[in-house]
Amino acid sequence: MKILIVDDDDFALELLGSALSGAxxxxxxxxxxxxxxxxxxxHTDTPFDIxxxxxxxxxxxxIELCARLRKMAQYASTPIIMITAMQxxxxxxxxxxxxxxxxxxxxxxxxxxxxxxxxAARLSNQAKKVDAYATEAASLKARTGMGxxxxxxxxxxxxxxPRVISMTAMENYLLRLTYWMAIKSQSVVFSIPGFREIHxxxxxSDAYDILSDTAAAITVGFKHTxxxxxxxxxxxxxxxxxxxxxxxxxxxxWSIEANLEQDPPLLSSxxxxxxxxxxxxxxxxxxxxxxxxxxxxxxxxxxxxxPAGSGAEERARIW
Amino acid sequence: xxxLSKNQSAFDLSIAAVRKKFADRAxxxxxxxxxxxxxxxxxxxxxxALQSVLQIAHRIAGVADTLxxxxxxxxxxxxxxxxxxxxxVNTRDAIGATxxxxxxxxxxxxxxxxxxxxxEVGG
Numbered sequence: 166m167k168i169l170i171v172d173d174d175d176f177a178l179e180l181l182g183s184a185l186s187g188a189x190x191x192x193x194x195x196x197x198x199x200x201x202x203x204x205x206x207x208h209t210d211t212p213f214d215i216x217x218x219x220x221x222x223x224x225x226x227x228i229e230l231c232a233r234l235r236k237m238a239q240y241a242s243t244p245i246i247m248i249t250a251m252q253x254x255x256x257x258x259x260x261x262x263x264x265x266x267x268x269x270x271x272x273x274x275x276x277x278x279x280x281x282x283x284x285a286a287r288l289s290n291q292a293k294k295v296d297a298y299a300t301e302a303a304s305l306k307a308r309t310g311m312g313x314x315x316x317x318x319x320x321x322x323x324x325x326x327p328r329v330i331s332m333t334a335m336e337n338y339l340l341r342l343t344y345w346m347a348i349k350s351q352s353v354v355f356s357i358p359g360f361r362e363i364h365x366x367x368x369x370s371d372a373y374d375i376l377s378d379t380a381a382a383i384t385v386g387f388k389h390t391x392x393x394x395x396x397x398x399x400x401x402x403x404x405x406x407x408x409x410x411x412x413x414x415x416x417x418x419w420s421i422e423a424n425l426e427q428d429p430p431l432l433s434s435x436x437x438x439x440x441x442x443x444x445x446x447x448x449x450x451x452x453x454x455x456x457x458x459x460x461x462x463x464x465x466x467x468x469x470x471x472p473a474g475s476g477a478e479e480r481a482r483i484w
Numbered sequence: 485x486x487x488l489s490k491n492q493s494a495f496d497l498s499i500a501a502v503r504k505k506f507a508d509r510a511x512x513x514x515x516x517x518x519x520x521x522x523x524x525x526x527x528x529x530x531x532x533a534l535q536s537v538l539q540i541a542h543r544i545a546g547v548a549d550t551l552x553x554x555x556x557x558x559x560x561x562x563x564x565x566x567x568x569x570x571x572x573v574n575t576r577d578a579i580g581a582t583x584x585x586x587x588x589x590x591x592x593x594x595x596x597x598x599x600x601x602x603x604e605v606g607g
Contacts, residue, residue, distance in 0.1 A: 173543075176547045177543070180499070180547055187495040271546040274550075275495040
C-alpha cells in the first residue's frame with residue numbers, strides 16, 4: 166500500500182510516518198507542502214493508494230490539494246483522509262465537499278490512525294476494482310454503444326458533481342460530527358419516482374447521467390446553504406444541511422425541478438428525459454436521536470415516498 | 485501481545501526520539517513567539533505577527549498531545565483559537581487575550597526546554 170502524507174510540520178510528518186510504520190505500512194512518501202505533494206504525484210512511477218493530508222498549510226492548503234487530486238482521473242476514487250486539528254464544522258464540511266473520504270483529528274491516536282488506514286486500504290482495493298470496471302465499461306460502450314449495468318439499488322458514487330459525495334464518505338462525515346453539530350443539522354430525501362422502471366428500460370450510462378444531472382440540480386437548489394448530497398440507490402438522494410435556520414420546503418423542490426426543467430438530462434439518443442422529484446419530510450435530530458449521527462442519513466429514508474400521484478406510472482409508460 | 489499492542493509499542497519507541505527533538509526545538513519556538521509578542525505589544529494590529537503566532541500555535545497543537553505534552557497541547561489550542569478570533573475581529577481585547585495566552589504558552593515551552601535530561605541539553 167503506497168501512501169503519501171502531506172503536512173507542513175516535520176514533527177507531524179515524523180509522527181505520522183512512525184504510526185504508519187507501526188501499523189505495518191512502510192511504503193510512505195512525505196511531502197511538506199501541497200506543491201511538493203503534486204510534484205511527488207507527477208513523478209511517481211506507481212500511483213499512490215492512499216493520501217493523508219493536513220488541512221491547514223501555508224500556500225496550497227489540504228482542501229485545495231484534495232480538490233486537485235480528485236480532478237486527476239487516476240485519483241478520482243483513491244481514499245483521501247484529511248488530518249486536522251480544527252474542530253470547526255466549516256473546515257470539516259469543506260474537506261468532504263472537496264472529495265475527502267474521511268478525516269482524523271490531530272493530535273491523533275496511532276491505533277485509531279492504523280484502523281482508519283486499514284479501512285482506507287480496503288476502500289482503495291475496492292476503488293481499483295471500480296476503476297478497472299469503469300474502464301472496461303467505457304470500452305464496452307465504445308464498442309457496442311451500451312454501458313455496463315449497475316444495480317438499481319446500488320449506491321453508486323456520482324463523480325464530478327460538486328458537494329455530491331459517496332455514501333461511504335457521507336457515513337464517515339456524519340460519524341465524525343459532534344453531538345452539537347448533529348443537532349444543528351437537517352436532512353431530507355429526494356426521490357425520482359419510477360426510477361426502477363426507468364433504470365430497467367434505458368442504457369446504464371443514460372441512467373448514470375440522469376442521476377448525475379439530478380444530483381447537480383439538487384445542489385443548485387441548496388446553493389445558499391452548507392450542504393452535502395449523497396446518492397443512496399433506488400433513485401434516492403439524501404441532502405444533509407448544516408444549520409437549523411435553512412428553510413427546506415416546497416420552494417426548495419420547485420427550485421430543483423425548475424433547474425431540471427431548464428436543463429433536462431439528455432439520453433444518448435439525443436432525446437430529453439424530463440425528471441420530476443418527490444421530497445420527503447425534513448428530519449431534524451432531537452436530543453434523543455442526535456447521538457446516532459447516522460440517523461441523518463437513515464431517517465429521511467423512512468419517509469413514505471409512494472409514487473401515488475407522482476407521475477411514476479406515466480413515466481413508466483413513456484420509457 | 486496482540487497486533488494493536490505491538491503497534492502501540494513500536495510507536496512508543498519511535499516517539500521517544502521525536503519527543504527529544506521537539507524538546508530541543510521548544511526553546512527556539514519560545515524565542516520566536518517572544519519576538520512576535522514584542523511586535524504585537526508595540527503594534528497590536530500587526531496581522532503578519534498574528535498569522536505567525538497562529539501558525540506556530542497550530543503546529544504545536546497538532547503534535548504536543550501525541551508526544552505526551554498534554555498541558556502544552558491545551559495551551560497551544562487555546563492560543564490558536566484566540567489568535568484566530570483576534571485575526572477575525574481585530575479588537576484590542578481579542579489581541580490582549582492572544583498575548584496573554586501566548587505568554588503562558590512561552591512559559592510552558594521554556595519549561596519543556598529546561599526539563600530535558602542533562603545529557604540531552606548539550607545536544
